[in-house]
Amino acid sequence: MSKNRPFVLSIAGFDPSGGAGILADSKTFEQHEVYGLAINTANTIQTENNFYEIEWTSLEFTTRSIEKLFNTYEIKAVKIGIVPSLFYLGTIVTLIKQLSATTQIVWDTVVKSSTTFDFLEIKNYESLQLILSEIDLITPNYNEIVKLSKEETHPESIAETLSEHCTVLLKGGHNPNEPGVDYLYTKDHFFRLEPHHSEIYEKHGSGCVLSSAITANLSKEQDVLNACKNAKIYIENYLLSNHTKLGYHYV
Secondary structure, three states: OOOOOEEEEEEEEEEEOOOHHHHHHHHHHOOOOEEEEEEEEEEEOOOOOOOOEEOOOOOOHHHHHHHHHHOOEEEEEEEEEEOOHHHHHHHHHHHHHHOOOOOOOOOOOOEEEEOOEEEEOOOHHHHHHHHOOOOEEEEOOHHHHOOOOOOOOEEEEEHHHHHOOEEEEEEHHHOOOOOOOEEOOOOOOOOOOOOOOOOOOOOOOOOHHHHHHHHHHOOOOOOOHHHHHHHHHHHHHHHHOOOOOOOOOOO
């Protein structure tokens, strides 16, 4: 059992290419010197360029795994990735908070793959708001955040509205006005996170890496602003690590 590193947990899918999902999260956790645990929500067949198939893990199996890990380890923070439904998400979020009210939860709001495979269709926005009230931070990009609102279509307005329920990091990779600039919305404050590099190389699973880096930073008792700032530095170095879509985590 780790005596010096905080325990963090990834609840996400398995990507055999290692670019996304629990493999990418585990690599990121190790580089941040936290002890990474993982629960698999889905097995996939995919590469960095194509998504082919998915088989979901049953909710009952996932909840039993969560219970066993939380009864064994003091888990400081959890990153959640792909899930098949809002009910699935809400069940695991509520369970985590019941088992450990102080554990921070980051949801990487993956609603579809980069190859247009839909993971999550949101039909009940009232249920979504209730779930978000139990989550500490969500990390949507400009395309994903539109799926989180029934009425609004402007990403910044949606982020501001959702920040009444949880902190929102609106990722700037698709920011049409300020490319690379992230916007962090808390209930009381707004922050612009500037990029350190103007040109980067596209990477498969970059959202997974960023959200798991934030999760690791939160587990080390960084406040949300610094956790996001430091994760931004990490992801930019990762994006610059080579020219391919599969990045290196040693940077």
